[in-house]
Structures are given as structure tokens and as C-alpha cells.
Amino acid sequence: MNYAMVKRLMLKDWYLQRWAILGSLVGVVVTLGIIATGGKVAFLLGLILLIMVIISIGAQMPVATIVTERKEQTLPFVMTLPISYWEYTTSKIWGNLLIFLVPWLTMLLGSVALLMYDPKTHGLIPYVAIMATEILMSTCLVLCVALITESQGWTVSAIMAGNIGVNAIGYLVAHIPGIAKGMWGPAVQWSSAASVVLLVEFATIVLLLSVTFFVQARKKDFL
Amino acid sequence: MNDLSVHFEGVSKNYPHFTLNDISLELPTGTIMGLIGANGAGKSTTIRILMGLVHQDQGQVHVLGRAMPQEQAAAKLDIGFVSEDMRLYGSATLAWHMKFVRSIYAQWDQPYAEMLLQRFDLKPPQKIKGLSHGQRVKAALLLALARRPRLLVLDEPTTGLDPVARQEVLGELMAVLADEDRTILFSSHNTLDVEQISDQITFIDRGRIIASDDKEIFLDRWRRLRLVLPPEADLPSLPGVVQVGGSGRLPVLVTNRFDAAMVSACNDAGATVQAVDPMTLEEIFVANVHSRREKQTV
Numbered sequence: 001m002n003y004a005m006v007k008r009l010m011l012k013d014w015y016l017q018r019w020a021i022l023g024s025l026v027g028v029v030v031t032l033g034i035i036a037t038g039g040k041v042a043f044l045l046g047l048i049l050l051i052m053v054i055i056s057i058g059a060q061m062p063v064a065t066i067v068t069e070r071k072e073q074t075l076p077f078v079m080t081l082p083i084s085y086w087e088y089t090t091s092k093i094w095g096n097l098l099i100f101l102v103p104w105l106t107m108l109l110g111s112v113a114l115l116m117y118d119p120k121t122h123g124l125i126p127y128v129a130i131m132a133t134e135i136l137m138s139t140c141l142v143l144c145v146a147l148i149t150e151s152q153g154w155t156v157s158a159i160m161a162g163n164i165g166v167n168a169i170g171y172l173v174a175h176i177p178g179i180a181k182g183m184w185g186p187a188v189q190w191s192s193a194a195s196v197v198l199l200v201e202f203a204t205i206v207l208l209l210s211v212t213f214f215v216q217a218r219k220k221d222f223l
Numbered sequence: 224m225n226d227l228s229v230h231f232e233g234v235s236k237n238y239p240h241f242t243l244n245d246i247s248l249e250l251p252t253g254t255i256m257g258l259i260g261a262n263g264a265g266k267s268t269t270i271r272i273l274m275g276l277v278h279q280d281q282g283q284v285h286v287l288g289r290a291m292p293q294e295q296a297a298a299k300l301d302i303g304f305v306s307e308d309m310r311l312y313g314s315a316t317l318a319w320h321m322k323f324v325r326s327i328y329a330q331w332d333q334p335y336a337e338m339l340l341q342r343f344d345l346k347p348p349q350k351i352k353g354l355s356h357g358q359r360v361k362a363a364l365l366l367a368l369a370r371r372p373r374l375l376v377l378d379e380p381t382t383g384l385d386p387v388a389r390q391e392v393l394g395e396l397m398a399v400l401a402d403e404d405r406t407i408l409f410s411s412h413n414t415l416d417v418e419q420i421s422d423q424i425t426f427i428d429r430g431r432i433i434a435s436d437d438k439e440i441f442l443d444r445w446r447r448l449r450l451v452l453p454p455e456a457d458l459p460s461l462p463g464v465v466q467v468g469g470s471g472r473l474p475v476l477v478t479n480r481f482d483a484a485m486v487s488a489c490n491d492a493g494a495t496v497q498a499v500d501p502m503t504l505e506e507i508f509v510a511n512v513h514s515r516r517e518k519q520t521v
Contacts, residue, residue, distance in 0.1 A: 002296060005296075005327070008323075008326060008327060012323060015315075015319075016312055016314060016315060072310055072313070073308050073309060073310040074309075074310050074311065074312055076276075076304075076306055076308065076309040076310075077309050077310065077311060077312075077363075079274075079276055080274060080276075080299060080302070080304040080309070081299065081324075081327060082296045082297070082299040082300040082327065083296055083299070084295060084296045087296070220277065220278040221271075221276075221277050221278070222276045222277070223271055223276045223277065
């Protein structure tokens, strides 16, 4: 593995997507600011905007760095550089995940900090952690589909499935008795149900990334 | 093996509607090979296999002594590639592209890159999306040439260029020939471009290599003979006749094994040779393709 080349390709994508990355960071900070102003309306509005910003960047980056690269025919330029397809795949996965982790972690830590600030909302922290991980999982799904199919249609379908998943899982998790019981309480309650859901989410992320590397390693045509 | 920059041996690739069939090809170091074929003949597939971007189903491919596709990353360090369907990043400047490529290739030649900038009249701060098609091809060529590759692979680079830009691109390629260690594979369906710069020619049609030889050998051996036959005389039997046209008493023969003795053989057979016309590479290519396709049909 030529790590220097992988790093160069990641830096290339970050440079070319710098305005989108900056915009998402500003979006996260602004929405956290709205939540911090207090009040139920500001909290709900800020939360919805925050989720929208994170989901948008999670969808936009794979589309811009993978699907558009093929659509706009810049992929041949990249693939004729001294890299293997394995290194290309590694750079795309790590480049996209690392850049997504910046606003994602800002969102997670900011949300947790806001919930910790108000003693009445500590009980929401496990639910927020589960939902944040679900958004990360949804981004991995989009990344996996974009890399394997390189198709705009399939990637858009994955984005839609991911969005539906966020809503559906959000609803279902909120109704799991072990999680719902302490959700609106003043203390953090890490139930076994919450731990299992988190574990399943992380296992799914590992599975999605492993499948991506597995399929990519077996591809025979790259252009 | 060492003096071959490219070596294909029995290479095949199957697609649902196209098969690249048993391709064997040798490109000695320091030569310029023109790969000529109609659209869909298999030129781009051959080149993609050469670059390791498409894996062959059968056969061996060695490029600069490296087995492909396994050693593609190492091989591509010494290959410059420009393709008609290759684009640079529209939102970035040419200067950014130059910096990016320079960071990868230790052999990047900055003075040469600056000379090419002047020759191609390109401005480094300009964004790629603001360039014309001709300028984009020149920018891609600059990025490929300034890395001083041992092998330059050009897949239809002149397609869509205006005549001035085309001549500039071809002119630069001919200047590159001064370096005898450099090898070029130039694919095109424009035989005029290939004829200008190549010293070896390979014709490809329907996924098969149908002829490969020195350009001069093609141009020397292929001739069109215009004959006048006396009434009720038969066509003289001549070697290498691949096409017979014209009318009954005024046949036009195309041969790929012409020599001066043919004229006297015709005269001995009672025919009059009105003209012996040299053929352009395009005419040779078309005659070759038609002849092969007719044989396949039969």
C-alpha cells in the first residue's frame, strides 16, 4: 500500500471540496447556536436543521468525490496516476469518512455538551448517540453504494434509503422500552438495549466497509 | 523482453457485445506506434488493458517490464497518458494540477513544463472550466509530458481539435521524438495524424489486430494498379491482391505485395498497366479492413 499516494488523493478531494466542507462546519455551528439559544421551538428547529446539514454533507461528499468523478470523466486522470484500485478505494473511504467525522463529531460533541448543560435533558444522551451513529451508518451506506456502483441513480437511492432509515430507526429506537424509559429523565441511563443497538450499528458500519473493499478488490474494469 | 516497452501475448477480453480477441503486440523501446481502428474496434480497450485499468481475461501483458495489471502502480510511474475522454478538474486551476502532478512524479521537469506553457499558450492561474477543448487537451498533454515518461500513451488525443490546435499537438509530439528512449503508443481513427508521427502502424478491427508493420513497409507495398485488359482476356494472377474493382475491361487491383516485376508480369499477360498509384494510410487501412471482413464473411 502506497500510503503517500493515498494521502495525496485524500488531500486532493478535501481541497476540491473545501467550500462544501467549510459550509457544513458553519452550518453545524450555526444550528448548535440556534439550539443553545434555549426554548422548545429553537431546540426543535435547530435539531432538524442540524440533522439536515449532517445528512447533506454525508450524501454530498460521496456524490461529489466518487460519482461526479466518473460522470465528469476525471476518473481516468486519477486512475492513470501511479495507484492501484485498492489504493483508490482506500483513499475514497478514508477521505470521505475523515472529512465527514469533522462535522459529525462537532455535532455529536456539541449536542452532548448542550444536553449536559441542562440537567433536565441528560436522559437524551444515549438516544442522541444512537441517532448520531445511525447517521454515520447511513453515510457509510451511501459511500459503499457510490464506490461499488459509481452510479448516480443507485447512490441517490441509497441516500433516500438512508434518510428513511434515520426516521424509521429514530422512531423505533424511541419506542424500545429499555431506551424510552429513561429518555426524558434527568440522568443518563445506558440500558442494555441502548448498548445492543449501538453495537449493531457499529457492526453494520464495519460490514458495509468490508463489503466495499471485498467487492472493489474483485472488480476487473475500472473505466 | 528488456527492449520492449509493451508486450501483449494472446490477450483476450470478453464483454457481452464485444470481444477483444487474441491480441499479440510488441512495441520496441524508442518507437512510435500508431494504433488505427474504426470507432468500437478495440483501441481503447487495448489501451485500458495496457494501463491496468481493465483486466484481461486471458493472456500476458508486460509494460516497461512490469506485469499488468498486478504491477500497474509501479508501471504507471513511467507512463504518461492522455485520452480524449479524460478530463481535468474544472474547478481547479492548471497551476494546481501542475503542483498536484509534480508532487507525485519525482522526475517532473519544471523548466520543460514552463516551456510547454509558453508553446501551448496556457496560463497557469486559469481554471480548467474556462479553457477551450483544445486548451484542455494541451493542458493534459503538458501534465503527461512534463513528468518525462518513458512511455507515452495517447488515446485519440486529437479528436475534436481544430486544425491549428491539432497541428500544435502533433508538432509537440514530433519534438518529443528527439528523445530516442521515449516510446509512444498513439491511437486514432484519424490516419492522417497517425501517418505524420508514427513509424510503426497497427490496424485493429472488430477486436482483432489485422496488420502490424513499419509504416514505410505499408506505404511501399500497397499499390493500386489500373489495368486495361484486351477483349476476352483474363485478369493476370498477381501476388497479394486484396481487392478487385473497376469494370470488366478496366479493372483496378489493390495489392499489398507490390514490386516492380508486377508491371512486367501484367504486360506479359497481355494487360496494359495504365497507372500504379501509391496509397495513403487511410486507403490502406480501409482496403485492409474490407478485405479481412470479406474473408470472414466467406
